[in-house]
Amino acid sequence: MSTTALALTGLLLLFPIIVSYKEKLHIIKDLLVATIRAVVQLVILGYLLHFIFNVNQKWILLLFVLVIIINASWNTIGRASPVMHHVFWISFIAIFIGVALPLTGVILTGAIQFKPNELIPVAGMLGSNGMIAINLAYQNLDREFVKEMSQIEAKLALGANPKISSKATIRDSVKTAIVPTIDSVKTYGIVSIPGMMTGLIIGGVAPLDAVKFQLMVVFIHTTATIMSALIATYLSYKQFFNERHQLIGRELLKEKKL
CATH class of the missing domain: 1.10.287 (Helix Hairpins)
Structure with missing residues (x-):
């Protein structure tokens, strides 16, 4: 072009x-x-x-992947509730694991090679999907803790711990974060041709080879999305409670509810 x-x-x-x-x-x-x-x-x-x-130096390649993860983590801060702290580090841990494990898996299986032209695009997709999922999870956590404040406090009053009292909120937040990815995957090949596959075909790769690579991407980015959302949510929900298992920032939550 x-x-x-x-x-x-x-x-x-x-x-x-x-x-x-x-x-x-x-x-x-x-x-x-x-x-x-x-x-x-x-x-x-x-x-x-x-x-x-x-x-083509491995340490530069790994550094670039780390920059991708750091940038993705930084871009989740604005989506978190004001009562949350250490948002960057929570997101960093979640995205790092969500990127590192699937990426290591496809390298060990030989699906991709440890080369810049293969590793960086895949790492970028994984980091981006993890970031989007975490943003959705943070937003839903904030919204659901406001919406379900009375129910959560009632469960706490009956002796439930924070995890049990906010179980529905955690589940809904993780589900909200991963549903868009699942819905997107459902339409591949029927409603849309994925971007990776389109790029490969335009670049001259045989369609069936492009399909194989795209399926590999689907497998790992779905895994990365679920892992990132799950880890970030479970590391975050406790911050809505203090050491005495009481909801913190109650006045702030009330203001949002109003």
Whole structure:
């Protein structure tokens, strides 16, 4: 694809801009900022990957994967409840495990090789899926603790510990985090052709080989999503309680409820 063709394709953004202006949707600024950020970030990423591919040093490769995990963890902070603390480290642990275990598995089985052009894209997908799942889990935890505050306190008053009293909230939060991934997987091959498979086919890879690689990605990113959401949720719910097994930030929760 030529740069000119890419620039002309970018003109398609004029349509949502015009619609936003006429309908007073007030999204023009956000759209422009998001587009500019995407262009700048992807160009920088392209140069970084070009450097990493040429150097081909394992420690640089692992460092880049670590940067992906750190960045994904950092982007979950804004989604957490104000009563939560150490959000970054909770997310980091969850995403690190969610990325490291599936990635190690596919390398050991020979599904992918320890090469930049294979490891980095897969690690990026795993980190991104883990981040999205954790964001959904955090949002649902915050919402459900407000919604179910009275029921949780009633269970605590009857002698239940925090885990038992908030079991439904934990379960709903994990489910909320992973359902979009499961629903997306259900439509592969019927409603949509996954991005990884599309890229491989456009790049000249045989369709059946592209399918194999895409299925591998489905297996590991589903695993990473569930693991990340599960770990983050179980490390987070206790922060809504104090050492005496009482809900903390009750006034804050009340304000949100109102």
